[in-house]
Amino acid sequence: MVKLTINGRVFQAQPCDTVLAVAQKAGINIPTLCHSEAVHDYGACRICLVEVERRGRKRLVTACLYPVEEGLSVTTDSERVTKVRQIVIELLLARTPTSEEILALAERYDVTESRFSDMEGNNGDKCILCGLCTRVCSDVVGVNAISLVNRGTKREVALPFYDDETACIACGSCAYICPTSAITLTDSADCRTITWPNSKADFPMKECSSCGTHYAPVKQLQYMAEKAHLSISEFDYCPDCRH
Ligand code: SF4
Ligand code: FES
Numbered sequence: 739m740v741k742l743t744i745n746g747r748v749f750q751a752q753p754c755d756t757v758l759a760v761a762q763k764a765g766i767n768i769p770t771l772c773h774s775e776a777v778h779d780y781g782a783c784r785i786c787l788v789e790v791e792r793r794g795r796k797r798l799v800t801a802c803l804y805p806v807e808e809g810l811s812v813t814t815d816s817e818r819v820t821k822v823r824q825i826v827i828e829l830l831l832a833r834t835p836t837s838e839e840i841l842a843l844a845e846r847y848d849v850t851e852s853r854f855s856d857m858e859g860n861n862g863d864k865c866i867l868c869g870l871c872t873r874v875c876s877d878v879v880g881v882n883a884i885s886l887v888n889r890g891t892k893r894e895v896a897l898p899f900y901d902d903e904t905a906c907i908a909c910g911s912c913a914y915i916c917p918t919s920a921i922t923l924t925d926s927a928d929c930r931t932i933t934w935p936n937s938k939a940d941f942p943m944k945e946c947s948s949c950g951t952h953y954a955p956v957k958q959l960q961y962m963a964e965k966a967h968l969s970i971s972e973f974d975y976c977p978d979c980r981h
Contacts, residue, residue: 742810751806758786758801761814768814769823769843771830771917772868773802777877782868784826785843789813798822820847828852830866837864837918858891863935864920867893871912871921871934881905881961884912884934895920897937908932908941908955928952946976953977 739750744761751760756779761768771783779802786801791811798819801812813819824847830840832854844850869886872895876882883906887896897903908930913923924931929952930941943952944959953976963970 740806740808740810742806742808742812744812745814753806755806756802757788757790757799757804757806757810757812760806761788761801761812766814768801769846770802771839771866772870774870774874774915776915777870777873779803780869780873783830783866785823785830787819787822787826789816789819823847824849829854831855832857834864834866834918834920837866837920839918840866864918865895865935866918866920867895868917870915870917871895874911874915879907879909879911881907883907895935897934897939900937901939903937903939903941906932906939906941907957907961908939909958909961930955944973946979947974948979949976951976951978 740753742749742751742760744764744766747764749760749764758768758770758773768788769785771785772781773779773786781800781803784800787798788801789796789812790799790804792807792809827840827844827847827849829852831844831849832852834840835855867886872885875884883903884895884897886893888894897906910923910930910932913921913932920935922933925943928943928945930943932939932941941955941957944954944956945952959973960970963973
């Protein structure tokens with residue numbers, strides 16, 4: 739165990755813990771956008787910046803990536819931290835001026851406008867390039883249907899060649915995990931539509947052989963059957979009619 743302080747309070751933690759994990763466990767709020775316990779951290783959004791002091795030297799670090807250590811002193815809400823978070827929010831706001839989540843964050847930190855609105859690369863979509871969708875797709879679902887492509891101001895989330903949804907199983911994990919609603923999922927009678935910032939695809943839904951409900955994407959069921967070594971006929975009935 740190591741001993742550290744966060745905002746003057748003393749904590750014991752495992753050496754493998756991050757500052758964010760210790761703070762969250764103690765109920766100390768540090769804003770996050772690109773962090774999820776479901777996937778590995780990546781440090782993309784920078785909103786979780788905190789100030790750490792080690793051997794008399796202070797610096798800003800991302801709480802989601804920074805490991806705790808003996809004697810570390812962390813401040814989550816100093817004036818310096820707040821100022822840097824406000825700049826991060828201005829950059830996010832410039833990129834995604836219509837995202838409700840980012841607007842709420844801006845309100846919380848008294849950011850009313852962005853000095854960076856005219857910057858190249860602000861294309862008006864809601865994606866903040868946090869990479870949660872691509873990480874959940876590869877790390878949790880295991881299909882790598884989408885990825886972050888291009889560099890610099892042209893960086894974006896995309897299907898292969900922008901329109902090849904072959905690998906996608908329509909599970910919707912990317913839409914559920916996206917912190918800014920940049921990816922949407924709509925289920926109509928017999929079709930699931932997923933809309934990514936630069937692409938859109940329709941997926942047929944499986945019809946229950948008993949009640950006729952279209953209950954899950956066919957591709958998702960095929961994937962589950964393959965992974966579990968089951969016959970696809972095991973999914974002929976929806977969960978309600980299966981019992
Ligand atoms: S689409 Fe959403 S989850 Fe994916 S990188 Fe953009 S903001 Fe993050
Ligand atoms: S939550 Fe830490 S960098 Fe995004």
